[in-house]
Amino acid sequence: MEPEGPPESESSEKSIFFSQQEEEGEEEEDEEGKEPEETGTVNPLLQPALTGDVEGLQKIFEDPENPHHEQAMQLLLEEDIVGRNLLYAACMAGQSDVIRALAKYGVNLNEKTTRGYTLLHCAAAWGRLETLKALVELDVDIEALNFREERARDVAARYSQTECVEFLDWADARLALKKYIAKVSTAVTDTEKGPGKLFKEDKNTILTACRIKNEWLETHLEASINELSEQKQQLEDIVTPIFTKMATPSSQLYIQFPL
Template identity: 90%
Template sequence: MESEGPPESESSEKSIFFSQQEEEEEDDNEEEEESKEAEETATINPLLPPALTGDVEGLQKIFEDPENPHHEQAMQLLLEEDIVGRNLLYAACMAGQSDVIRALAKYGVDLNEKTTRGYTLLHCAAAWGRLETLKALVELDVDIESLNFQEERARDVAARYSQTECVEFLDWADARLALKKYIAKVSAIVTDTAKGPGKLFKEDKNTILNACRIKNEWLETHLEASINELFEQKQQLEDIVTPIFTKMATPRQVKSAKSVLSHGQKRS
């Protein structure tokens, strides 16, 4: 079984990519054979040394210098996977090489791709306690809600390995995402009346859109906002939006009464 947890010792950077603390239910002999196969494959990959040591310039030369002997195969080498589906981006995560992740992201790699057991780069960084790498991945807009084969998010994996700082950061990232998603949801509803619960008056529409704009601007200018502040901003927006949506969904009784009155006058 695949393991995303940290090794007992980090004395050898290269061992990071191959040797990890295994889950209790794993067959040790089978895993040992798999690790040996993975090591034999990965040691010939010329991207591995710069990925583990943070040599961003060395990686860029391989990707961008046509004269480099590995240039044409650079992307293939980057995406080359071991037997459990980990490529060199996972090696960089385990080694905590945030700048390497940022550099490689520019070449169009999928930062949300999963291993055979559903682990993402974020899961990996969380398990190994690589806080700065987690921050880099979140800045790169990875999916923080992605689940592994045990239905765990990266936050859950961090908690399982007692990576307290990572848990706290991912809780913060989740609160920030919740506000962003709510703003996007509300904006989509008011700009597409077919999705809304009823007719939206122009004044109410402008009120909501203006509130959403203000909250988006707040997010952009308060990058270090606390979890409580993020929750407060979301609640403030809900306090504006909810009464309007409730009014939209409520039958307009006044109009119905006028209609009845008009009908009665015609009969008389």
């Protein structure tokens, strides 16, 4: 297989998966930048994974009569020297449908290589935009870090994959809204973790706002980064005053009448 990221310069570009060794002087990170030597029998999943033959893959996984059926998962997760399996090959080849199909068999799409690269890092480095979209749809961790403390977005930027950078910025904005909704909902439903006493009216106000924002997310799948940020700010404008009131001693909020 190829390195997790594309070659640093066009002079060292080469066809995906078919070169036998790195060109002299090409700068990659130690073993992760080297192609493993060809040894043994070719993995029977390799060809369908690289060509997008989803039906062929499904036959191997689901047909008990197929000669490779019993070893299908083992073959899929078989790793090279730096911890890359065939899912990485599919990512480098931009085979989004293959990734979606294989995800149904319970594979860990957040698995990391020895240097911390995930499938998302790999797709970002190679500029496979549609594969990035597929992985994000499958709820992979877009905040995962490699050994350089880089997210997939950072790797895309390092390799000048502009469209991937823009998409991952969008995915990050969408995730930020989802996480804030979840955080607020948990805070108001878990009385032990809440910052203070929450009146029923305030609780309903917050939960209603969270529900509305969740519905907005579900119906605005193409919302822009600015729109996502605006929705988050709107929710914060509702929630912050209530949480501030919760954290304020009641003696400062209400006039105490003598009994």
